[in-house]
Structure formats: C-alpha cells, structure tokens
Amino acid sequence: MATLDIHAHTADTHDHHDEHEHEHHEQGFIAKYIFSEDHKTIAKQFLISGLFWALIGGSFSAIFRLQLGFPDANLEWLKPLLGEWIQNGKLDPEFYLALVTMHGTIMVFFVLTAGLSGTFSNFLIPLQVGARDMASGFLNMLSYWFFFISSVLMFISLFIETGPASGGWVIYPPLSALPQAMSGSGLGMTLWLSSMAIFIVSSLLGSINYITTIINLRTVGMTFTRLPLTIWAFFLTAIIGVLSFPVLFSAALLLIFDRSFGTSFYLSEIYIGGQALHNMGGSPILFQHLFWFLGHPEVYIVLLPALGITSEIISTNSRKPIFGYKAMIGSMMGITFLSFIVWAHHMFVTGMNPFLGSVFMLLTLIIAVPSAVKAFNYITTLWRGNIVFTPAMLFSIGLVSFFISGGVTGIILGNAALDIQLHDTYYVVAHFHLVMGSASFFGFLAGVYHWFPKMFGRMLDEKLGYIHFWLSFIGIYLVFFPMHYIGIAGFPRRYYSFTSYEAFSTFGDLNMFISIAAITTLSAQLIFGFNFFYSIFKGRKSTQNPWSSNTLEWTAPIIPGHGNWEGDIPHVYRWPYDYSKPGAKEDFIMQNVPLSQTPESNLPFEKDLALEEK
Amino acid sequence: MPTINVTTESGMNAKKFALWLFIVSIVMIFASLTSAFLVRRAEGNWIIYDLPSALWISSFIIVLSSASMHWAYVAAKKNNFPTAGKAIVVTLLLGLSFGYTQFMAWSELVDQKVFFAFANPGGSFFYVLTGLHAFHIITGLLYLLVTWYKVNNNKISSKNIIQVEMCATFWHFLGVLWLYLFVFLFMYH
Numbered sequence: 135m136a137t138l139d140i141h142a143h144t145a146d147t148h149d150h151h152d153e154h155e156h157e158h159h160e161q162g163f164i165a166k167y168i169f170s171e172d173h174k175t176i177a178k179q180f181l182i183s184g185l186f187w188a189l190i191g192g193s194f195s196a197i198f199r200l201q202l203g204f205p206d207a208n209l210e211w212l213k214p215l216l217g218e219w220i221q222n223g224k225l226d227p228e229f230y231l232a233l234v235t236m237h238g239t240i241m242v243f244f245v246l247t248a249g250l251s252g253t254f255s256n257f258l259i260p261l262q263v264g265a266r267d268m269a270s271g272f273l274n275m276l277s278y279w280f281f282f283i284s285s286v287l288m289f290i291s292l293f294i295e296t297g298p299a300s301g302g303w304v305i306y307p308p309l310s311a312l313p314q315a316m317s318g319s320g321l322g323m324t325l326w327l328s329s330m331a332i333f334i335v336s337s338l339l340g341s342i343n344y345i346t347t348i349i350n351l352r353t354v355g356m357t358f359t360r361l362p363l364t365i366w367a368f369f370l371t372a373i374i375g376v377l378s379f380p381v382l383f384s385a386a387l388l389l390i391f392d393r394s395f396g397t398s399f400y401l402s403e404i405y406i407g408g409q410a411l412h413n414m415g416g417s418p419i420l421f422q423h424l425f426w427f428l429g430h431p432e433v434y435i436v437l438l439p440a441l442g443i444t445s446e447i448i449s450t451n452s453r454k455p456i457f458g459y460k461a462m463i464g465s466m467m468g469i470t471f472l473s474f475i476v477w478a479h480h481m482f483v484t485g486m487n488p489f490l491g492s493v494f495m496l497l498t499l500i501i502a503v504p505s506a507v508k509a510f511n512y513i514t515t516l517w518r519g520n521i522v523f524t525p526a527m528l529f530s531i532g533l534v535s536f537f538i539s540g541g542v543t544g545i546i547l548g549n550a551a552l553d554i555q556l557h558d559t560y561y562v563v564a565h566f567h568l569v570m571g572s573a574s575f576f577g578f579l580a581g582v583y584h585w586f587p588k589m590f591g592r593m594l595d596e597k598l599g600y601i602h603f604w605l606s607f608i609g610i611y612l613v614f615f616p617m618h619y620i621g622i623a624g625f626p627r628r629y630y631s632f633t634s635y636e637a638f639s640t641f642g643d644l645n646m647f648i649s650i651a652a653i654t655t656l657s658a659q660l661i662f663g664f665n666f667f668y669s670i671f672k673g674r675k676s677t678q679n680p681w682s683s684n685t686l687e688w689t690a691p692i693i694p695g696h697g698n699w700e701g702d703i704p705h706v707y708r709w710p711y712d713y714s715k716p717g718a719k720e721d722f723i724m725q726n727v728p729l730s731q732t733p734e735s736n737l738p739f740e741k742d743l744a745l746e747e748k
Numbered sequence: 749m750p751t752i753n754v755t756t757e758s759g760m761n762a763k764k765f766a767l768w769l770f771i772v773s774i775v776m777i778f779a780s781l782t783s784a785f786l787v788r789r790a791e792g793n794w795i796i797y798d799l800p801s802a803l804w805i806s807s808f809i810i811v812l813s814s815a816s817m818h819w820a821y822v823a824a825k826k827n828n829f830p831t832a833g834k835a836i837v838v839t840l841l842l843g844l845s846f847g848y849t850q851f852m853a854w855s856e857l858v859d860q861k862v863f864f865a866f867a868n869p870g871g872s873f874f875y876v877l878t879g880l881h882a883f884h885i886i887t888g889l890l891y892l893l894v895t896w897y898k899v900n901n902n903k904i905s906s907k908n909i910i911q912v913e914m915c916a917t918f919w920h921f922l923g924v925l926w927l928y929l930f931v932f933l934f935m936y937h
Contacts, residue, residue, distance in 0.1 A: 269762040269763075269765075269766060270762070270763075270766065273766075338770075338773050341769075342766050342769040342770060342773070343766070345765075345769055346762050346765050346766045346769065347762075349765060350761075350762040350765055351762065376769055376772055376773050376776070377772070377773075377776055378776075379773070380773045380774070380776035380777040380780065381776055381777070381779075381780040383777055384777050384780040384781050384784065385780075387876070387880075388781075388784070388876070391865075391872070391876065395864070395865050396865035396866045397864065397865050397866075397867075397869065397872040398867070398868070398869050398872070399784075399788070399869050399872065399873075412866050414793075414868065415793045415794070415868045415869050415870075416869055417787075417788050417791055417869075420784055420787055420788050423784070423787060424780060424784060427780065
C-alpha cells in the first residue's frame with residue numbers, strides 16, 4: 135500500500151526515488167495475485183470465482199432439466215460424473231432435490247451476489263469515483279477470502295455421502311431442520327449453514343467498504359449528482375446488504391441452534407414414525423418471516439448492480455445522455471426502500487391474515503412504479519440515439535427486455551388472489567428466472583464485455599460476443615416463455631417427475647422442448663468461457679478509451695497499476711453523461727474536462743460555473 | 749502499511765464511518781431477533797419467568813464502564829495517555845465483571861428451571877439475546893486490549909486519539925445495546 139503515495143512524490147524528486155520506487159513495486163506473487171489488497175485484483179478474483187460457480191450451477195440445471203424433459207431416458211452415461219446418484223439409469227429423487235437446491239443457492243448467492251456485486255463494485259467504485267483504492271484494502275481482501283472459505287465449504291458439501299442441502303434454497307424448517315426429513319438435511323445442511331454464515335460476513339465486509347469508499351473517497355468535484363449511475367446502484371445495493379444480511383444471519387443462527395443444540399425456535403409438535411420429538415412451541419412461519427426479510431431485498435441486491443451497469447452502457451452506446459438521471463436515482467432509492475416492506479408477498483399461502491396480505495400486496499404493486507420509470511428511461515435513452523451495437527450494448531438491451539417481460543408477470547404474482555393459484559408453480563419459476571436471473575446475468579455479461587478492456591487491457595472477440603448474445607437471448611426466451619404455460623396448467627415446482635399423475639400428462643413435450651432449449655442455451659455459454667480465457671492472453675490490445683466513454687476509469691492507464699492513476703487523481707467538473715452535447719467538438723466530453731475548456735458547448739448555467747473554475 | 753486512503757471530497761474519517769456501518773449491521777441482528785421474539789410471543793404458548801436480579805447489577809456495571817471509557821476518551825483528547833491507559837484498564841475490568849454477572853444471571857435462570865435447549869423458546873430467546881450480546885462484549889474487550897496496547901506503545905498521538913475515540917464509540921454502543929435488551933427483556937419476559 136505504500137505505493138499509493140509514491141507517484142505523487144516522484145513527480146518532482148524523481149531521480150532520488152527511483153530505486154526506492156522500484157522496491158515498492160516488486161510485490162511477490164502471493165501479495166500481488168493471491169492475498170492482494172488491490173481492488174482490481176480482488177475484483178478479478180471475484181469474477182473468476184463467480185464464473186466457476188456459474189459453470190457448476192449451470193451444469194446442475196442441465197442435469198435436472200434432463201430428468202424433467204426426458205423422464206424415461208437412461209442416464210447411465212452420467213454415472214462416471216454422479217456415481218451412486220444414478221441408480222439403474224435413473225437420477226436419485228433425493229439428489230434431484232439437492233440439484234435444485236444447490237442450483238438456486240449457487241446462482242443467487244455465489245454467482246449473482248458475489249460474482250456480480252463483488253466483481254463490479256470492487257472494480258468500478260474506486261476507478262469511477264476517483265480513489266486510489268477501497269477505503270480499507272485489508273478488509274476488502276478479507277471479504278474475498280471469507281467468500282473463498284464459504285465457497286470451499288459449499289463445494290465440499292457437494293461431495294459428501296448424504297448429499298448437499300436439499301430443502302430448497304429457502305431452507306424452510308422443519309424440512310431443513312430434521313435429518314430424519316431427508317438425507318440432505320444432515321451434514322449437507324450443516325455445511326450449507328456454516329458456508330452461508332461465512333458468506334454473510336464476507337458480504338458485510340464488502341458492503342461496508344463500498345459505502346465508506348463512495349461516501350468518503352470521492353475525488354475533488356465528484357458530488358453525488360455527478361456520480362455515474364453504476365456507483366449509485368452499487369451504493370444502494372451495499373446499503374440493502376448491510377441492512378438485510380444480518381437478518382439472514384439471525385435466521386440461520388436460530389436454525390443452527392434448533393438443529394444442533396436442541397432448541398425449539400422453529401419446531402413444534404412433530405411426530406416421526408409415531409414418536410413425538412421433544413420440540414415444543416416453535417414457529418416455522420417465524421423462519422419464513424426472517425428469511426424473506428433478507429430474501430426479498432436479496433432480489434434487488436442481485437438486480438440493482440445489473441441495472442446500474444446497464445444505465446452506463448446504454449447511455450454510452452446510444453451516444454446520448456441517460457434520460458432522467460435524477461429519476462433513475464430516485465427510482466433506485468424507491469426500490470431500495472420498498473424492498474424492505476414487501477417480504478410477506480412470498481408468504482401469501484402461509485395462512486396469514488388476509489388484511490395483512492392485502493397491505494403487502496399493495497406495497498408490492500407499488501414497486502411496479504419505480505421499475506417502470508427505469509424501463510421507460512432505458513427506452514427513451516435508446517430512442518433516436520446513435521446506437522453502437524457492441525456486445526455489451528446488446529446484452530444491456532437484452533436485460534431491458536427481460537426486465538420488462540419478467541416484471542409484468544410480477545404484477546400478476548403480486549396479487550394475493552392470483553398468487554394463491556400460482557404459488558410454487560412453474561409460473562413463479564419462469565417469472566423470477568426472467569426478471570431476476572436472466573436480467574441480472576445479462577447485466578453481469580454486459581459488464582464483463584464492457585469493462586474487459588479495463589480489466590485485462592485486451593478486447594473480447596466481438597463476433598463470438600454476437601453469437602453468444604443471440605444464442606443466449608433467443609434461448610432464454612425459448613426456455614422461460616413456455617414455462618409460464620406449464621405453470622398456469624398447475625405444474626408444481628421442485629417435483630422430481632410428473633409421469634405418475636394423469637393431470638400432468640399433457641405438457642410432456644413442452645417440458646422436453648424447454649429442456650432442449652435450456653441445454654442449448656447453457657452450451658452457448660461455453661463460447662463466452664472460451665472467448666473470456668482466450669482473450670485474457672491473446673485478445674486484441676485495447677486502447678485507453680475503447681468505447682469513447684466519459685467516466686473516470688477511462689482516464690487511467692490501459693492497465694492501471696496499484697493506485698490507479700499515475701500522478702494526481704483527476705478532478706471532476708461535470709456529470710458523466712455529456713454525450714452528443716450540442717456544439718461540442720466530439721460526441722463525448724469526459725468528466726475530467728473542465729467547463730472552461732468547452733465554451734462552445736456549455737449550457738447557460740454552466741457558463742457561470744466555468745467562470746468559477748478560474 | 750496504512751490501509752486507509754486520505755479523505756478527499758468529504759472531511760469524514762473513513763475508518764470511523766466504517767465502524768458506524770458495522771454498528772448498523774449489529775443493530776439489524778438484534779432488531780431482527782427482538783422482532784422474532786415479539787412475533788413468536790404473540791402466538792402464545794410462552795413461558796413466564798422472573799427476570800434474574802443479576803441483570804440489575806450488570807446494567808449498573810456497564811453504565812459505569814461507559815463512564816470510565818469516556819474518562820479514557822477525555823484524557824486521550826488532552827494528550828494524557830498514561831491516564832487514558834489506566835481508564836481503559838478500568839473499563840476492561842468492568843467489562844469482565846459485566847460478563848461474569850451475565851453468567852450469574854444464567855445460573856439464576858437455570859435455578860428457575862428455565863433452560864436454553866429442550867425447552868420453550870421463551871427461555872431460549874433470553875439465552876440467545878444475552879449470549880449474542882456477550883459475544884459482542886468479548887469482541888469489545890479484545891478491542892479494548894488492542895487499544896490499551898497501542899496507547900501504551902504508540903508515540904503518534906493523533907492516531908491514538910482516533911483509536912481511543914473509535915473504541916469508545918464501540919463500547920458505548922455495546923452499553924446502549926445492553927440497556928435496550930435489558931428494557932426489552934424487562935418488559936416482555
């Protein structure tokens with residue numbers, strides 16, 4: 135860290151410090167790449183770990199889609215991979231539940247929370263607000279390594295004999311609390327809870343750092359109304375994290391006590407094989423309240439960073455200022471606030487008071503307002519823009535599409551009366567995979583395509599990017615659109631097989647279609663995997679500002695060193711969206727260009743500001 | 749290895765700010781647990797017990813320890829580090845005796861046949877709330893120990909003041925948190 139101040143010193147007394155400086159830059163391999171305190175390295179660690187988990191979580195869905203689409207198929211060929219989980223050419227039913235559970239857990243927490251927020255908050259916050267590093271590089275490093283330990287525990291749980299946690303990613307007790315309920319509620323669940331407790335610590339350390347950095351370490355001139363929307367999104371995401379993850383910790387702690395210490399917070403009057411358990415007086419609904427108090431904000435922890443990334447990319451590649459900058463901030467604040475008071479809409483069928491249900495319904499439907507504001511702002515930014523179709527831009531537009539088509543079904547599900555019919559059917563699965571899963575994952579991919587040059591100094595291949603986009607975009611709609619019909623037909627989620635019920639004999643071919651589409655879409659992600667790792671080493675060299683973007687990270691060297699800028703940190707004189715400003719020489723003016731240098735394009739109020747600069 | 753950057757746009761100290769955020773996350777843990785307590789209690793089937801008398805003593809001790817911590821802070825502000833060190837030791841000892849009194853409260857409850865496990869959640873909640881608070885007290889004691897060490901061995905005084913100030917903030921927070929839990933348990937046990 136001592137390197138941070140070195141550049142400033144060497145500017146005037148260069149020759150004296152030459153040797154000295156050299157010493158400081160020679161970090162060992164471990165300090166530089168493993169236990170690094172540099173936010174850019176930590177971001178890449180989160181990115182690679184996130185991709186690794188995405189591969190695992192994605193493969194799990196391929197396996198259970200095989201079971202759902204082809205219930206009669208002989209899966210003996212998977213035996214080398216799954217071993218005893220394949221019995222007589224059939225997937226073990228308990229393992230099917232484990233696959234579904236782990237797919238959800240991995241995707242929600244490890245890929246779209248750690249992989250998305252961890253990568254881009256770490257990478258972009260210091261670079262875009264103009265800071266040398268995070269407020270505390272040490273805590274930031276701890277945040278990654280706690281995540282790593284948590285990952286290792288979760289990974290180990292995949293290989294134990296009784297199988298990983300299988301009670302669904304929401305781990306409702308008593309199913310998750312009693313090892314007698316299912317084999318996955320034994321050691322697998324213990325590992326799940328330990329892993330998540332450590333994950334929460336990691337997430338809190340990260341969030342505290344992000345908020346502190348954004349509030350305290352902005353460069354001169356970077357006021358809150360000049361922050362890029364990415365930073366606003368990361369900021370609000372971190373606030374949600376600090377407020378909601380501790381509640382999941384409480385929920386998990388009480389569950390740990392129930393499972394291992396004999397308390398009865400969630401368990402009551404349970405008989406197993408005619409034998410009464412000792413537990414008296416617990417309330418399983420209590421767990422659901424605690425869980426969903428995190429669980430619902432978690433949706434926005436996943437989605438907001440993707441929306442922030444999209445705002446930035448759409449504005450840059452439409453060559454237009456973002457439409458409604460302050461409305462965007464306001465709607466994100468609205469979403470943040472509302473996300474804490476709608477959790478019970480996941481619990482309409484728990485027998486809650488119908489009046490309370492209608493209160494939560496009303497609050498839930500209000501979320502449609504800020505969400506619609508965001509969707510309209512994206513579309514109006516694109517409207518009559520001078521659009522550059524980079525792969526990142528395509529993925530951002532794809533996000534807007536998923537956000538709308540998935541969001542509309544949210545209005546349907548938010549109605550208590552309709553939800554009671556559709557609860558726990560594939561309609562819900564289709565809804566959240568579009569609006570939260572696919573949209574956030576597209577935001578993640580858009581971010582990788584857009585900031586890859588800044589991360590690795592090279593470009594991702596565009597042609598492969600286009601192929602990747604179209605296969606994913608069409609594929610995802612082919613998977614999740616038909617799923618709505620299956621849900622309306624009443625197919626419950628998490629069922630191993632539908633062949634034994636006469637009522638569900640109708641949609642067998644549609645399930646097969648979905649499975650084929652899903653596996654094709656997942657295979658298309660391998661194109662991205664190849665592109666990513668190939669381009670790190672062999673990609674085309676990037677220029678300093680390949681997308682002609684305005685934000686501060688593009689003023690740093692192509693591969694920024696530890697400390698980000700050589701010499702002084704740039705000052706900021708304008709908001710980040712001066713694209714195609716009337717009268718300007720070029721179609722973009724970077725944030726560090728003083729108003730006094732652009733008299734030809736200044737607006738009336740900026741002329742006064744320009745005078746003040748001198 | 750200074751891990752904190754200089755402040756630029758705003759004049760706040762980043763470390764202090766991070767501490768406050770840390771406190772917010774602890775508040776959320778206890779807020780969720782006490783809400784869970786109330787939600788569960790409203791459903792009935794809930795045991796009633798006498799609040800252990802030791803809690804009155806421990807509350808008194810923790811208020812005293814906050815006072816001695818404030819004494820350390822005032823002394824540090826005046827660059828009087830030997831006195832600040834002594835005041836921190838006093839706080840440490842008071843903190844330890846707070847922990848001991850809490851333990852006494854647990855034994856009182858056990859005498860009343862109110863147990864943590866294999867029992868009604870009404871009693872279990874008492875142990876979880878006090879136990880989790882005690883865990884934070886232990887982290888607070890470690891923090892005091894580190895601060896005491898730095899005050900005794902560090903020559904740069906401005907850094908010491910921030911260290912003592914942050915430690916005091918955290919310790920006062922633990923005190924206030926306990927008083928909240930005490931009033932809460934007093935009203936709803």
